[in-house]
Amino acid sequence: MNDVVIEELILPDNLDGPHGDDFRELMAVRNLVESETVGTDALSPTPESLLPHFVPNPQRHRRHFVVREGGRMVARGIMGWLTAEGAPSVSIGADVLPSHRRRGIGSQLFALMEGLAADLGRPVLQSSAIHTSSPDGERIVSSTGFGDIPADDPGAQFLLHHGYTLEMIARISSLDLTTAAASLEELRRAAAARAGDDYRVVSWIGRTPEEWLEQKAALATAMSTDEPSGGLATVADVWDADRVREHDDRQEGTGRTIYTSAVEHVPSRTLAGHTELGRLDGADKPAVQEDTLVLRAHRGHRLGMLLKGANAQFMLAHAPDTPLVTTFNKEDNEPMLRVNVEMGFVPIGAEGEWQKRV
Template identity: 75%
Template sequence: MTDVVIDELIPPDSLVGPGGDEFRELIEMRNLVETDTLGTDALAATPESIFPHFTSSSQKSRRHFVVRDGGRIIARGLMGWLTAENAPAVSIMADVLPSHRRRGIGSALFAYQERLAADLGRHVLQAEAIHTSSVGGERVVPSTGFGDVPANDPGVQFLLHHGYRLEQVARISSLDLTNTAASLEEHRRAAQEKAGADYRIVHWSGRTPEKWLEQKAALSTAMSVDEPSGGLEVIADVWDADRVREHDDRQEGSGRIIYTSAAEHVPTGTLVAHTELGRLEGDNQPAVQEDTLVLRAHRGHRLGMLLKAVNAQKMLEQAPDTPQITTFNVEENEPMLRVNIDLGFRPIGAEGVWQKRV
């Protein structure tokens, strides 16, 4: 393709109305690329499950771009940024079907989005990319010094060529939930014993109860700055009760259910930790680990293990046919990685987080 035509794709209001089929094609293309990269379809998503993450909100704007060949989507770009005035960064990405690579399509998508970022006055570009999990050969190590990605990975070569620096590596892991009831209970019991009587676990499925809205918002805000970020430029992504309600509306409207377990500090009556699992309602649907956070002042009590074990148990009570959970954890977050390993998660790939200042 000598001339790359980039079109903007506007996410539909609903998957059953106008534009729904085009959005489904976009997600099918996304799944093909990620399955080819990882060698497994563990990260494959249905249009319904991913829809809430692909639309803009009052706090974050997203734009989608596609390249077609013969009417078929063969590449996509996704650009997102926080709307806060002091937010310096724009995230961009590009996926190209393997059969259409090395024709300048990915470069055209990156250049187009970089120009749009400049128009916004944003001087930091960030990109997240799934990379192969091959071992051996030359490796690229992030600025954190934790983890690495293979230098011969096409995405790694592409981003280095375009001037991006690897700032962080996240381990992608999967937990097979077959016959896990006994081990989950064992982990829960041991973690509860360590946590002691000062911490009480509360759980809900779906919408956040009104009594916890403000405290849930505070935990989500803390998540945006407490998670290790390496050399990435980040600011607090501020949540309030209305934003939690909006988030719940979006999940509910997509048919996706969020299972949440939180730790209440009994002496103060405040939530000090939480974890979430997202799952599309229906038979045999996998689950995705969403946020997990323990506030700094309450770490060291095995709350991360306690919450994850309880939340998986609660989900399996309601959806016993859930086959697996997938999760992303930055490599420098060693305490949470240890929790996942103890629970039985096994690595299936890596995600690189890259940055360029312009």
């Protein structure tokens, strides 16, 4: 370990300027670890698409650390925390190249970040980790009782060793649009018939239209309160119209196009739910399913299927060469998982949500 150095990464203003190469190298480490775990690079973002989301903002702070051996980056760490009053937790995570595991590098990163979390006065540590989806061998079941992961998964072993508990599991799935496209219209029509005339779909590309800004903010806030959270310590993440605008600004700098469909409750002229797909421009890369939410008061009308089916069709009408869609859904969100299965999504991995109270 004498030639191993941990240093904080300075985020570049852009990838062509100072520290741009460092960020590209950090993303290469991140993507290699993830693709080695799930057996595909379908989840791997580009440096260009992720950098704008790491830029500091008033709602969330982040710090990034890298580990070098002989000048080569072999691991990275990230910590982030909401600035909302009463937020109790800090999220931390680490990626270590397979060739450099079991040498204490990940433990050093966690010790550093856990110490910084203590300095912030945050008593709850949380960590999200990608795990393999192998069905074989001994299992670790989440605290919710929904979903399990292999006990011999390296990330699971590491987090258990450091005192973390597996609170929740999100299923990572992918949909082959080349085979699913033909069935989307039938699924959408059936869902629209179930929803009835009280609901209609509105769709847009890119920035949120001014008429929907306030309601889009309400839906984004509800994502932090209505989504299943199990035993995870959470706090409402409040959005307003200005924050939606700022989010749209950052999205425009990612090289991705966001396709959004929302469902309007016609009698009240309010949005009852929404869903988003993000696609990297000019690249034969999978689209990523972003937020999907139906407000509790409007559930039971097949609006989840209506939204996801309509938005997939909307994206394909403008980007017909999109090969796949990838998505993450909590295992205890059974209604949304049923929608995914009907559409043809298949599991490719799992994301564990881990927590430790100190």
